[in-house]
Amino acid sequence: MIGEHPAFSGPVRLLDIVFPGDANHHGTLFGGTGLAHMDKVAFIAASRHGHVDFVTASCERIDFSAPAKIGDIVELVGSVVRVGRKSLSVEVDMIAEGPLSGARHHCSRGIFNMVAIGAHLEAKGGVLPPLSNDRHTLAKAFLHPATVEIVFPEKTSHYGSLYGGNALAAMGKAAFIAASRHCRKTVVMAGSRRVDFFSHIQNGEVVITLPRVLHIGRTSIGIEVQLWAENLHADKRRLCGSGEFVMVAVDKENRPIAF
Structure with a gap:
């Protein structure tokens, strides 16, 4: 693979924040938005396994056991659990996390059945690769895992590649x-010392953000975020950008406070 990184192995993880626009009138994550996140993770997990095009055929046993509130971090984790000739199943868990307390609770779990289609499948003999015996299982949450997102047309510029503002938003969210x-x-974000972009990320590719702590001051913390692109058909990843963001801890009056 091009630019392989060990942090990209294992279950597919998507992290997001519940903003008011994602919430219902109860102040919790809208169920439809949660389902959309789960389906997205299932699609990426399926595509990483088969490296072909997939569509969602059905979903089953989806239960919402607890809500995610505005301001919560939501982590979705998907793993392939069954593989047939032209279809597979992905189990997806959704977990909510309080950003201040760190308390985590399970919100939902479901099975998404995905069907392979298109010329890429035929080029592989019309059969999906089998499920590995040593496949990764759902592991404990890492502090700063690599997270994924798909580039859809509404996130691209008129050139057909990921709009720079959306790339910066994804990197800023990862830093937060x-x-x-x-x-x-x-x-809160106090500034960005430098951001460099090396390569375009095309429509249909997966965006991967990989943050790490660079340095810690009295009231601020520096976070480096790498931006990677993944071609799900070719199983190739490339480093497309990196940036350093300065985050500052604040009190209720938005005044800097010590860590």
Whole structure:
């Protein structure tokens, strides 16, 4: 693979934040948005396994056991659990996490049945690869896992590649989650010291953000975020950008406070 990174192995993980626009009138994550996140994770997990095109055929046994509230971090984890000739099943879990307390609770679990289609499948003999005996199982949450997102047309510029503003938003979100998980305080972005883009990310590719703590000051924390692109058909990944973001811990009056 091009630019392979060990953090990209294992179950597919998607992290997001419940903003008001994602919530219902109860102040919790809208169920349809949660299902859309789960389906997206299932699609990526299926595509990473087969490296062909997939569509969702059905979903089953989806139960919502607890809500995710506005401001929560939501982590979705998907793993392939069954593989047939032209279809497979992905189990997806959704977990909510309080950014300040770190308390986590299980919100939902479901099975998504995905069917392979298109020329890429025929080129592989019309049969999906079998499920590995040593496949990764759902493991404990990592502090700063690599997270994924798909580039859909509404996120692209008129050139057909990921719009720079959306790339910066994804990197900023990753920096916020990493800083919140590190200090468990309210953090805001104070600035960005440098962001460089090396390669376009095309429509249909997967965007991967990989954050890590660079340095810690008295009231601030520096987070580096790498931006990778993944071609699901070719099983290739490339480094497309990197940036350093400065996050500051604040009190209820938005005044900087010490870690």
